[in-house]
Amino acid sequence: STTDFLNTDPFAAARAAADYIAEETGVDRHDTALVLGSGWGEAADLVGETTATLSAEEVPGFHAPAVEGHVGTIRSVLTKEGKRALVLGARTHYYEGKGVRAVVHGIRTAAAAGCSTLVLTNGCGGLNEAWAPGTPVLIRDHINLTAASPLEGATFVDLTDLYSPRIRGLAREVDPTLDEGVYAQFPGPHYETPAEVQYAKRIGADLIGMSTALEAIAGRHAGMEVFGISLVTNLAAGISPQPLSHQEVIESGQAAGPRISRLLADIIAK
Numbered sequence: 001s002t003t004d005f006l007n008t009d010p011f012a013a014a015r016a017a018a019d020y021i022a023e024e025t026g027v028d029r030h031d032t033a034l035v036l037g038s039g040w041g042e043a044a045d046l047v048g049e050t051t052a053t054l055s056a057e058e059v060p061g062f063h064a065p066a067v068e069g070h071v072g073t074i075r076s077v078l079t080k081e082g083k084r085a086l087v088l089g090a091r092t093h094y095y096e097g098k099g100v101r102a103v104v105h106g107i108r109t110a111a112a113a114g115c116s117t118l119v120l121t122n123g124c125g126g127l128n129e130a131w132a133p134g135t136p137v138l139i140r141d142h143i144n145l146t147a148a149s150p151l152e153g154a155t156f157v158d159l160t161d162l163y164s165p166r167i168r169g170l171a172r173e174v175d176p177t178l179d180e181g182v183y184a185q186f187p188g189p190h191y192e193t194p195a196e197v198q199y200a201k202r203i204g205a206d207l208i209g210m211s212t213a214l215e216a217i218a219g220r221h222a223g224m225e226v227f228g229i230s231l232v233t234n235l236a237a238g239i240s241p242q243p244l245s246h247q248e249v250i251e252s253g254q255a256a257g258p259r260i261s262r263l264l265a266d267i268i269a270k
């Protein structure tokens with residue numbers, strides 16, 4: 001099974017997946033890995049021309065996506081500048097209970113495929129009322145509240161400047177109005193109680209979600225330069241006095257689509 005395959009040696013599994021991707025896409029080296037979270041689905045088309053699309057479950061070690069409606073694909077995209085982006089549209093979330101190796105298999109695969117840059121995007125809850133749903137926020141740092149690590153054994157990895165100050169600077173050149181924030185990853189799949197949101201606020205979080213931190217750690221361990229950007233799709237529980245309508249959340253995310261996809265494409269083109 002996929003889990004057994006990963007349980008042999010996750011790095012050998014990543015090598016096998018990267019070899020499969022090179023074979024099937026005809027691209028033997030990719031430069032930039034792009035992980036698309038909720039709300040970021042259209043970004044790939046603006047990043048460049050898709051030259052190959054694989055379904056996730058055909059690639060060794062990948063699972064079909066658990067989130068209904070999310071088509072699990074892995075795409076090779078050629079940018080105008082001739083960069084090769086590997087677009088991972090098949091995230092395995094920690095809350096699926098498939099283990100941390102499954103959560104970061106795509107990250108390790110991208111590194112094995114040659115990527116030197118990892119771009120992580122996500123949809124999240126906002127703790128700052130100034131950030132209306134649909135606001136993109138650069139990730140400055142993270143707080144890993146999963147009590148887990150994607151790394152095993154004596155792999156002591158430094159996480160200083162984990163979210164590349166260089167790429168954050170490029171992002172601000174593209175859009176100087178971009179704010180930055182600290183992203184806290186909760187295990188999920190339930191959302192936070194208002195009390196947990198206040199706890200997250202007190203410990204310094206500005207954004208809360210259920211992804212990204214574990215992937216960023218694996219990206220640093222694999223030697224990639226990591227960049228993260230969140231799309232605030234809702235105000236976290238208890239932050240706004242009146243409960244948000246799910247419809248508003250969906251609409252704001254969709255309305256933000258074109259702008260944030262353009263932003264991401266311009267950052268990757270740098």
Ligand SMILES: Nc1nc2[nH]c(I)nc2c(=O)[nH]1
Nearest residue numbers: 123124125208209210233236
């Ligand atoms: N933990 C957590 N994850 C999220 N994902 C999205 I979209 N919104 C939220 C949120 O409010 N909390």
